[in-house]
Amino acid sequence: MAPPPSGDAARPARTAVYLHVGAAKSGTTYLQQVLWHNRDLLRDHGVLFPGRDSASHVRAAFDLRRTFFHGASDPATRGAWRELVDEARGWPGTVVISQELFAPALVPDVERAMADLGFADVHVVFTARDLARQIPAHWQEDVKNRFTTSFTEFVTDLRRRDWHSFANAALFWGLQDPVGVLARWGAGLPPERVHVVTLPRPGAPQDLLWRRFCAAVGLVPEVCDLSGSFANPSLGLAETQYLLRINRALDERVGWPVYNDEVKHFLAQETLAARPAPTRLGLPSEHVPWATERAVETVEDLRAARYDVVGDLYDLIPTSPSVLPPGTDPDEPSWAELADVGTDAVAALLGRMAEKERDGAETPGSEVPFRDRFDLLRAGFGDLLRLTDRLVRDATPLAHRAARNVSERYPAVRQLRGAYRRLQGRTGRSDAETNTR
Numbered sequence: 001m002a003p004p005p006s007g008d009a010a011r012p013a014r015t016a017v018y019l020h021v022g023a024a025k026s027g028t029t030y031l032q033q034v035l036w037h038n039r040d041l042l043r044d045h046g047v048l049f050p051g052r053d054s055a056s057h058v059r060a061a062f063d064l065r066r067t068f069f070h071g072a073s074d075p076a077t078r079g080a081w082r083e084l085v086d087e088a089r090g091w092p093g094t095v096v097i098s099q100e101l102f103a104p105a106l107v108p109d110v111e112r113a114m115a116d117l118g119f120a121d122v123h124v125v126f127t128a129r130d131l132a133r134q135i136p137a138h139w140q141e142d143v144k145n146r147f148t149t150s151f152t153e154f155v156t157d158l159r160r161r162d163w164h165s166f167a168n169a170a171l172f173w174g175l176q177d178p179v180g181v182l183a184r185w186g187a188g189l190p191p192e193r194v195h196v197v198t199l200p201r202p203g204a205p206q207d208l209l210w211r212r213f214c215a216a217v218g219l220v221p222e223v224c225d226l227s228g229s230f231a232n233p234s235l236g237l238a239e240t241q242y243l244l245r246i247n248r249a250l251d252e253r254v255g256w257p258v259y260n261d262e263v264k265h266f267l268a269q270e271t272l273a274a275r276p277a278p279t280r281l282g283l284p285s286e287h288v289p290w291a292t293e294r295a296v297e298t299v300e301d302l303r304a305a306r307y308d309v310v311g312d313l314y315d316l317i318p319t320s321p322s323v324l325p326p327g328t329d330p331d332e333p334s335w336a337e338l339a340d341v342g343t344d345a346v347a348a349l350l351g352r353m354a355e356k357e358r359d360g361a362e363t364p365g366s367e368v369p370f371r372d373r374f375d376l377l378r379a380g381f382g383d384l385l386r387l388t389d390r391l392v393r394d395a396t397p398l399a400h401r402a403a404r405n406v407s408e409r410y411p412a413v414r415q416l417r418g419a420y421r422r423l424q425g426r427t428g429r430s431d432a433e434t435n436t437r
Contacts, residue, residue, distance in 0.1 A: 015120040017088055017095045018195075018217040019113075021185055022103030023176045025137040026127040026199055027209045029232035032057070032098050034210060038224035045223050046093035050084050060084045061101035065109050069145070069256050085116045095120070096217055103181045104174035110184050122193070124185045125216050127209075128178045129199040131291040132318030136281035136330070138172055140240040144268045146259055148247045151330035155287055179301045191306040198311030201319065212310045235268060236278020237330060238337035242345065243268055262352075271348040272341065279337065282324035291318050 022028070035042070035049045042049055051057055059080035062068050068077065088095040103126075105113070114122060129137075139154050149157075149168050163169035173180060178196060186194040195216040200208045207226055214221040235243065246263065254263075283291060299313045324330065 013092075015088065015091055015093070015095060016123065016218070017097065017117050017120040018123045018125055019102065019117075019185070020096065020098035020125040020127070020213075020217075021105075022100040022126055022181055023128060023134070023178065024100040024103070025134060025141055025234075026100075026129045028098065028100045028127060030230045031127070031210065031213055033228070033230035034224055034226060035096060035098060037228055037230075041223055041225070042096075042219075045220065047219060048088065048091040048093065048095045050087040050091075050095065050097065052083075056080065056084060057097060057099035058101060060097070061099045061105075064102065064113055065105050069260075081113075081116070088117070089119055094218060096219075098125075100175065102185075103176075104171070105184065107184055107187075110187070114188065122189065123195060123217070124182065124189060124193070125195045125197060125213070126178050126182055126185075127197045127199060127213070128316055130316050130318045130322065131295055132283040132288065132322035134176055135172075135283055135287075135291070137234055138176060140235045140281060142168070142171075143240050143244050143247065144235070144264050146247050146256075146264075148244065150244075155284075159287075159290055177298070179298055179305075182302075182305070182307065186305075186307070192308050194305070194307040196302055196307050196309045196311075196313075198309070198313060198315035200311070201315055202322075216308070216310045233269075233273040234281065235272055236275065237281050238333045238341050239268075239272040239275060239278055240281065241331075241333040242338055242341040243272065262349075266352060267345060267349065271345060275341070275344060279333075281330060282322055282328075283318070284324050284328070284330065285326055288318055288323055 020028070020031070032054075036051075036054045039049045051060075059074070059077045060083070061081075062074070062077040063079065063081040068074055084097060088097070102113075135155060135158065136151075139149075139151055142149070142154075147168070154168055154172075157163060157166040157169040158172055160166060160169060163173060175181075182194055182196070197209075197212045197216050200212075207221070210224075210226060211221045213219075243263075246267075250259070250263075295317050299316055302309070302313060
């Protein structure tokens with residue numbers, strides 16, 4: 001028999017976990033959908049993209065940070081982070097976890113994540129895009145999530161020295177600043193295990209971002225099928241302004257679950273984002289010098305950190321195609337365009353109402369009048385109470401039921417139980433009197 005291997009050959013390879021933590025609006029949805037739709041192919045090549053469904057990583061990010069959308073909650077997030085970790089723990093190869101909502105995690109949350117993943121070699125990945133594209137994209141995404149801040153106010157807050165004091169700015173930089181995010185998530189990691197992937201400039205090959213991401217996490221690009229449509233289209237200027245006005249009109253009258261389904265997903269992402277030839281959002285020219293200066297500082301800080309960079313850090317410097325034409329104000333859309341958007345939105349919502357009415361009419365029992373349905377529910381509730389009471393009686397411990405049955409069959413036993421209760425009662429009173437003296 002050959003002697004057992006020694007040294008490095010004797011140690012099994014550790015799991016490698018790549019945490020893709022952001023940034024929002026940097027191609028993350030595209031990458032996540034490619035990974036999800038190709039997860040079976042990836043498993044065959046030793047790569048795990050964990051989760052029970054495509055929202056598992058979203059729930060895990062909320063769970064790790066112990067937060068959710070303002071004014072709402074979701075019990076399904078509890079334990080979601082641990083579920084991903086446990087699935088990763090049992091995988092012998094490479095694991096990829098991807099969700100931009102990890103980016104704002106505070107230091108204690110990051111430390112918890114790293115401790116939970118202590119069984120693996122952890123890498124952190126951040127996809128970054130230039131500010132001239134990122135600022136308008138993030139603002140319209142905020143509007144899709146019920147924000148009511150104008151574009152001018154939004155950019156003004158971003159430029160403040162005390163931006164930490166302003167909710168919109170704190171949210172933006174917490175999600176978008178690669179230097180700040182990686183200072184938290186990359187703390188304690190060797191710089192070669194912190195990967196910055198820059199988004200290609202407009203006009204680059206469609207699969208270039210995917211290839212850069214694969215280079216960062218060690219995947220073979222050709223393994224996955226990119227033929228599906230994985231885009232997350234942004235709203236145009238008029239569409240965003242229309243939705244902004246809807247948000248202001250709704251105020252807090254509609255709860256988050258309804259807003260999420262009917263406004264964000266159906267109206268914004270399915271209807272308004274699909275309108276043809278929208279006026280694209282861009283950064284007004286007066287903000288370009290500041291955005292360029294901030295981008296140069298970011299590039300210098302990332303280079304000084306000696307992280308692994310896939311792409312070109314100069315991709316993060318704003319260029320003119322990302323800038324609005326002179327004289328265009330993001331807060332003053334064409335009112336004719338706004339009216340067209342409103343017409344399409346009303347038509348789509350009326351069609352959705354008609355569809356829901358048809359679905360309701362086809363639901364079994366929908367023909368029963370409401371009062372009759374209520375009476376049926378009340379009768380059913382009474383039956384449920386009686387059933388529950390019987391189950392409780394049947395669940396009485398066996399010893400108690402046996403004692404009751406014996407006492408009912410034998411009078412002497414019943415007398416002894418009565419004497420025992422009386423004795424216990426006197427003893428209890430004596431103890432109480434002693435304690436009050």
